[in-house]
Amino acid sequence: MAAPLSVLIIDSNRENLSMLSTILSFIGEECEFLDDLTAAAIPTRHKGVIFGEIAPSLAQDFAIKNPKLPFIGACESLDISSVNYLGQLSQPFSYDDLTRLLHHCQSYLGKIGQLKDQSQHSYLLKMLVGKGDAISEVRHMIEQVAGTAASVLILGESGTGKEVVARAVHDISERKKGPFVPVNCGAIPPDLLESELFGHEKGAFTGAFAARKGRFELAEGGTLFLDEIGDMPMPMQVKLLRVLQERTFERVGGSKSIQADVRVIAATHQRLEAMIAEGKFREDLFYRLNVFPIETPALRQRQDDIPLLLQELLSRHEVMHNASVRFTQRSIESLMLHAWPGNVRELSNLVERLLILHPNKIVDVNELPAKYRHLETEDVEMELPSAIAEREALLGIFNDDFVFDDEQAIEDDSTNALTDAPMMANALPEDGVNLKDMLAEFEVDMIRQALDQQAGVVARAAEQLGMRRTTLVEKMKKYGLSSKE
Template sequence: MNDPIVARILVVDDDSDLLGLVSRQLLAAGYQVETCEHPLEAEQLITRGEFDLLLTDLEMPGLSGIDLLRLVKETDPSLVVILLTGHASIDTAVEAMKLGAFDYLRKPFPPQELLVVIEKGLSQRSLLQENRLLRSELREKYHFRNVIGNSPAIHEVFRLVEKVGPTSSTVLILGESGTGKELIARALHEISPRNHRRYLKINCSALAESLLESELFGHERGAFTGAVTTRQGLFEAAHGGTLFLDEVGDTPPSLQAKLLRVLQESEIRRVGGIEDIKVNVRLIAATNRNLKDLTRQGFFREDLFFRLNVFSLSLPPLRERRDDIPLLVHHFLDKKKEADAPRVQAAPEVMESLYNYDWPGNIRELENAVERALVLCENSWIKLADLPDDIRSQSRRHHLMAPSILLPPQSETDPPDRESVLPQTLAELEKEHIRQVLESVGGQRARAAALLGITRRTLYDKIKRWNLEDPAS
């Protein structure tokens, strides 16, 4: 078993007798202790970040306990600060607690009281650290969850999300259906300071006008037939958190004015109500329509558009980030695979067809195509016949020729015996396959790696290992 972690305490006081007494008490209680009579020296020790708790006198020459408290809040906000004070400085000690001190002790204090306060302070620090770790783990888990891609286009989206996510700015996400607008909205919430509060969503095109109004703003009892109780709307329920309005371009004109009021005044009124209710909600909206065109045509309020368009994110369609298709295919194959089923792969000619298809339904259509192919495939390889007809029949716009076989070509006039061309090991088979892929793409390593479903670094390593002739070199 590992030894328990012992808390480290820094004690600062210009009274050497008190310093020695407190130090002995804390050492006897099992803590690691470092003492300091000079606050300027303590300042240097604090900046090293090696302590769990600071026990400091309030009134000292040079730097006061308040000065050290401010330094702590700048360098390590989780460091527990307990102040030691005389009767005359009680008011100052109370003020220090408002600045972030955990507690204060009035001199002289019983040893047991000192130990109780320290134990409580360290418990609070431990809880804060656990919460921070849990939140970090959750953020890591949900940050860009399922937003797969390595293309420059999607990396630009990631960069912008990282910039605007931690703010409270309203965000308008633009993109065709199936490009992942909801995933980006969720990522914006997860990296924001609101991630410990609720994230709620609604599709503005999925409900009738009266139902959408009730869902967003709530209603009072008796406001309409069937309203037997008072009910909160999504704006109230998401107070302190994030509300995602999908397909905001389909919002009825009568509700657009109410949305504008929420953005302007941060308050709502329930259906059938007479009181205004303050709300604090970050709004993220998304649409697959051109809001500027809708504004010019009179279908969408211009003032609401400007309120929503504080920060806009445009998601590229899948046809503009084709190099991400192999990554997405492998992701969906793993995601859709049954728990104990063998791993299924896409044959090179399948990957070629998927690469060249235009994907009007974008990522959602690709996911559906992969799921269909998994159902139809009869072994561990997805074949062309397993793909939907429209993908197989579309004329290839980019003429990218990936190898259709894994074996060396045979002569039509005098085909050699199959055994004579069959690679003798899996490594030789892989080597031959990579060589053909490199030749088919003219030595473009990035595209070859994408087709093979491996990283560029892995491809470089294999080229070097097998001394493959690379047309790009």
């Protein structure tokens, strides 16, 4: 645990030092003393600094050069102009004045920390795009764990951005100035994984013509990201567990212990608990890695974030391809209806493909690959055959040769889809009709009947009407209809 911050007093007057230390001791504050401003003697972390009898010019210069330290004056001759100079103690020194000014110091430090938090939050918003609850929870978890030394286990399906989460943890941690070294445990042959992680000495095996550092040494002072940890073979799991416990390792073919000042973040798309039950993953290693789990949500669980993701992915790929595309509202709605088995990686690949296929054009539903078209196109030529047949049947009501026979229609209801349509005259009224409204009324009536007959199950109603479920859902939204699903 870190030691509590103390109050630093810089004063050449011994009497002042004694009085201030007595008051600080009385109110429970730790204090340290200096009698000059030599740079080598100034500690860096304090709750506040009290300037006593020192040269005003030195105090002014020192306050400006240390903007993260709050300062208090204890000498009337001081006149310092700096945002971190928070006030003057009047003599004789009083408990109330000193307590009040130390409170200001605490508030100042809090504001500095808050600015840092806001900067971190802005960074996470850019790295992990989205406004939904699921991705907001991931950002919150990253902020909570980044400042600690705890091991992190990132869980989630392939393509959900587990490495992005790992980089975010590293980039806002105290290790951000150190290296971030990723290793895909599933992409390295088992017999080479030990050498890849721990390095090897010259002559350790055939082909080892020179000594080589492993990923643990390369990540010294930073973060080692072990992706697809579930693919690590059992013998390597034992050796990794030892490194995590003892923080030391040896190169392959070597006997010298090497210290490992490395934070380990692991990730997997597999269910490690099930693998433990099957004897494919060590339980003790799981608990060593699973100190702080973070689960990345699948894209189908955060489809409302797709418009923001499209915007971010476009900005990333546009520079590479020197082109741009714009999505219509209907194309975005169609993409939001997709299941996205490949998650954000699949969406990124789609954006890149569209930039190649349709550079500097507008992408509507027609321009999307077939499997992403979950809405009907607005052009009549592109409508489904069932929709065209329905329109032709409706228009047949108003043909000159059409004669409506009530009894015959009722007897032949198994073959005539228009049996349940509203009764109409067999001639077009002289004042005309509103064909659009009549077609809409008929469509609403058919949808209601299909939903009633199928007990409100949209999928079965859509099958009965000869259309896709997504198309029926859109029509129900359009007409304000509801189902039991």
